[in-house]
Amino acid sequence: MCGIAGWVGYASDHTAPTQTGSARGVIDEMTETMACRGPDASGVWLDRHVALGHRRLAVIDLDGGRQPMTVEADGRTVLATTYSGEIYNYRELRAELAALGHRFRTASDTEVCLHAYLEWGEAFTERLNGMYAFALWDPRSEELLLVRDRMGIKPLYYLPTQDGVLFGSEPKAILAHPDVKAVVDSEGLAELLSFTKTPGHGVYRGMRELKPGHTLRVRRGQLTERRYWGLESTEHTDSRERTVAHVRELLDDIVARQLIADVPLCTLLSGGLDSSVITALAARGLASEGNGPVRSFSVDFVGQTENFRPDALRGTPDGPYAHALAEHVAADHSDIVLSVEDLMDRRHRAAVLRARDLPIGLGEADTSLYLLFRAIRRQTTVALSGESADEVFGGYAWFHDPEAVRSDTFPWLHAIRGGFGGHVEPDGTRPLPREGLFAPGLLSSLDLAGYQDARYREALAEVPRLPGETGLAARMREIGYLHLTRFVQILLDRKDRTSMATGLEVRVPFCDHRLVQYVFNTPWELKTFDGREKSLLRAAARDVLPDSVAERVKSPYPSTQDPRFGEAVREELRDTLADRSAPVRELLDVPAAERAVAELPGELLRNAGELVLGMNEWLRTYDVTLEV
Numbered sequence: 289m290c291g292i293a294g295w296v297g298y299a300s301d302h303t304a305p306t307q308t309g310s311a312r313g314v315i316d317e318m319t320e321t322m323a324c325r326g327p328d329a330s331g332v333w334l335d336r337h338v339a340l341g342h343r344r345l346a347v348i349d350l351d352g353g354r355q356p357m358t359v360e361a362d363g364r365t366v367l368a369t370t371y372s373g374e375i376y377n378y379r380e381l382r383a384e385l386a387a388l389g390h391r392f393r394t395a396s397d398t399e400v401c402l403h404a405y406l407e408w409g410e411a412f413t414e415r416l417n418g419m420y421a422f423a424l425w426d427p428r429s430e431e432l433l434l435v436r437d438r439m440g441i442k443p444l445y446y447l448p449t450q451d452g453v454l455f456g457s458e459p460k461a462i463l464a465h466p467d468v469k470a471v472v473d474s475e476g477l478a479e480l481l482s483f484t485k486t487p488g489h490g491v492y493r494g495m496r497e498l499k500p501g502h503t504l505r506v507r508r509g510q511l512t513e514r515r516y517w518g519l520e521s522t523e524h525t526d527s528r529e530r531t532v533a534h535v536r537e538l539l540d541d542i543v544a545r546q547l548i549a550d551v552p553l554c555t556l557l558s559g560g561l562d563s564s565v566i567t568a569l570a571a572r573g574l575a576s577e578g579n580g581p582v583r584s585f586s587v588d589f590v591g592q593t594e595n596f597r598p599d600a601l602r603g604t605p606d607g608p609y610a611h612a613l614a615e616h617v618a619a620d621h622s623d624i625v626l627s628v629e630d631l632m633d634r635r636h637r638a639a640v641l642r643a644r645d646l647p648i649g650l651g652e653a654d655t656s657l658y659l660l661f662r663a664i665r666r667q668t669t670v671a672l673s674g675e676s677a678d679e680v681f682g683g684y685a686w687f688h689d690p691e692a693v694r695s696d697t698f699p700w701l702h703a704i705r706g707g708f709g710g711h712v713e714p715d716g717t718r719p720l721p722r723e724g725l726f727a728p729g730l731l732s733s734l735d736l737a738g739y740q741d742a743r744y745r746e747a748l749a750e751v752p753r754l755p756g757e758t759g760l761a762a763r764m765r766e767i768g769y770l771h772l773t774r775f776v777q778i779l780l781d782r783k784d785r786t787s788m789a790t791g792l793e794v795r796v797p798f799c800d801h802r803l804v805q806y807v808f809n810t811p812w813e814l815k816t817f818d819g820r821e822k823s824l825l826r827a828a829a830r831d832v833l834p835d836s837v838a839e840r841v842k843s844p845y846p847s848t849q850d851p852r853f854g855e856a857v858r859e860e861l862r863d864t865l866a867d868r869s870a871p872v873r874e875l876l877d878v879p880a881a882e883r884a885v886a887e888l889p890g891e892l893l894r895n896a897g898e899l900v901l902g903m904n905e906w907l908r909t910y911d912v913t914l915e916v
Contacts, residue, residue: 290355291322291788292370292444293341293461294423296432296452302334314465315339315701316529321460324643325372325788326733331355333368336450338432340370341461345791346821347374347549351449354396358397359402365427371398372457372796373420373442386829398755405433410503412869413516417545417802419795421498423455432506438517439676439772440487440500440685441780447495451508458785460647463910468494474916477601477670478739480648481723483616484698485777491646499775506569517801519769521752526811534806536828542800543569543672551669554583556660556794557607559619560843561822562674562683566797568832570672571617583668584619587660589848590627600707601685602843609837616834624663627823631655631848632856638905643789645910649782649904651895653847658786675783676798679771680807681822682815683842687767693760697744699767700775718894720888725881733916747774761857764812767830772804852889857897861885872904875914 295315302311311395315332319341323330326343333356342355350615358368378397381404386392390403397418404412404761405424408432419441424433434455446455447462454462463470471493472480477487487499498504501517513714514588524532547553547570555567567584574580576845586606593607614621614909630636632653638657639648664671678684686893695702703799707718723731751769761803787794792911798804807815810824821842830838862885864870881900884893906912 289672290345290372291319291325291343291457291461292372292421292423292736292879293318293322293456295339295371295465296337296506297449298337298424298430299899301336302339303336312547315341316396316463318454318456318464319343321464322457324791325457327791329354329356333358333370335365335425336367337430337478340367340368340423342370344912345669345788345793347793349394349396350812351548353398355394355398357394357396357398357402359399359406360498367402368404368425368427369398369748371401371416372422373423373437373683374546374793375400375416375418375420376416376542376548377417389463391606391782400565407854410514410516413503417800421457421543430508431878432443432508434498434504436498436500438501438801439780439796439804439848441784441796441799443781443784445495446498447490447491448511449562453504453511455787459490459495460642462495463492463645464657466694470910470912470913472604472912472916474734475739476857477916478736479645481734482736482740482743482792483701483704483722483778484740484743485774485781486746487773487777489590491648496782500773518807519752519772519808521757521765523753523754524811524814526737528814530818531810532824532827535803536609536836537563538800538803538806539569539797539828540573542574542803546797547573547794549670549730551671552583552667553672554664554668554745555585555619555672556582556664556674557610557619557821558611558674558843558845559586559606559611560674560836561826561837562677562798564609564613564674564833564837565677565825566672566674567613567619568617568829571619572832580617581620584614584621584658585664585671586621586623586830586844588623588625589656589846589850590862592849593783594793595849600847603841604843606843606846609840612834613837616837617832622667626656626659626848628848628850628852628856630659631853637902638909640786641902641909643780645785647899647906649902651898651902652840652853653787653845654782654786656848657821658789658843661787661792661794661856667706671787672792672795672797674784675779675794675868676776676796677822677825678842679768679776680798680804681825682768683822684762685770685821685842687764688821693763697740698747698770698774701740709900717888717892719892719894720884720894722899724886724896725876726876726902727877730875730916744770761812765808772808820830849851851889851891854892854894856890857901858885858888858893860901861893861897864901870904871907875903876900 322343328346329344336463342354356370375397421444476491505512571582596605686703687761692699692702
């Protein structure tokens, strides 16, 4: 797992003696922004019109996998890459390519990608199983190919220029180029605040995120984006028994592939169904190879398990269930326990903002995830996560809420507008919405509701329909598609940025495209055949789980219940409003915000307050120009 950066400029010669220094300096600066993603090594490679940069987190072939990597023929470079990710079927591809006459210098999956492109051209993308984002430069045609994995697990951004393109794993790499300024216009700000994650939208003006399952070919005067994979609708003919069995077959194969690493590996274990399935199957997989025990880690907050208060979102604390699963599979388990002071430490929140490049996160939930990953990274390098099972198997509460299903919007927005199980005062007062402290005039001009509706209509127009499918079946296909192409991107981006900021690689077995495609086409009545959420997953893995975990009701990622956190947010918000130099003030209804701080308890200010604090830090740190 790594960070990549690059720069194609057809109007200049990066290798000319008078320009090599400046080109090298620029790509060095762009690459250095990726240092957290790749703490083990760095490298750059320059050709006449291209500069490639790489920061490496060594996971496979620790000695031979250095980058940028090239393939030579007759003393000339015929292909170069800067590559981020893991190809889980690289051993099979390597054997196939070797049989076709290819010779390899390393044992890395990176070199397999290079030779796969030389053998099969751009069609090689259809053969890859993994999570990846990389660039291939062909000196013979002077063309660049950018590639992103099918589900968008690994990020990849680009910005077209007058004579080429800039690209990087994260926006910060592109923003490090001297010709790029951090400008956000009205559409960018609406995207930032809308909680929709529009595929391809980069928020910063001119910047794009390469869509999942797409490539971008860069030629002189031409950029061509092509989709090589997307969800398709096909008739599901398997019986319930065969469907359950096939899901298990896929999971066994997926987890086995994703256990491959030349460094220490662990699982993230919350005690929920998703992470417990991954941990249990990982334990079996390691044992079958004579390895183990599986290591697992959970996050908790000081006093939370002992003083847990059930609410509409979380009926039970994670700790007892994580420990039950760990005992059941004999895992080497550790709890990472965080305090309010950890969560409010400005250094930690600044690190999260720097990781995400935008104040688009989930507040303290992002900070706690970052701190969890940081603690894990001190002991291991790779972690397997249960992320995305809810999107694949239909685990969220709103999948099962008739009003949310019928709502004419993204179902998660319907849930958020309805309170989403947040803290409610005895008099019925609910928390302020995330954008609740912004100036009404600004919100009116942004028209967030209109923006969200437009993005919703676009998403519905993409849904692959099944002929003759109507009613609830058709609607649940739509809802599945919305989650697998929009909502999952919010969480995958969060996971990638907060983990890679600590140099930890997190793998997501439930995002294997074979599983996603199969379950997407499984009828809703099969996905809920036992009258509950995630029926297929529960049935497929029941034999490896203790009953308490198998029967546990869905509980989202934990959030601190310590009231001191809300009060700490309120106090810092008060200080920010009093600071007349605070850049966020121009976006707020300051008098109304001051009244809210004076009158509302911290618990009702948490979401809105954390967004304001994050926006203020972002505007100041990134020197953002708002044109709204």
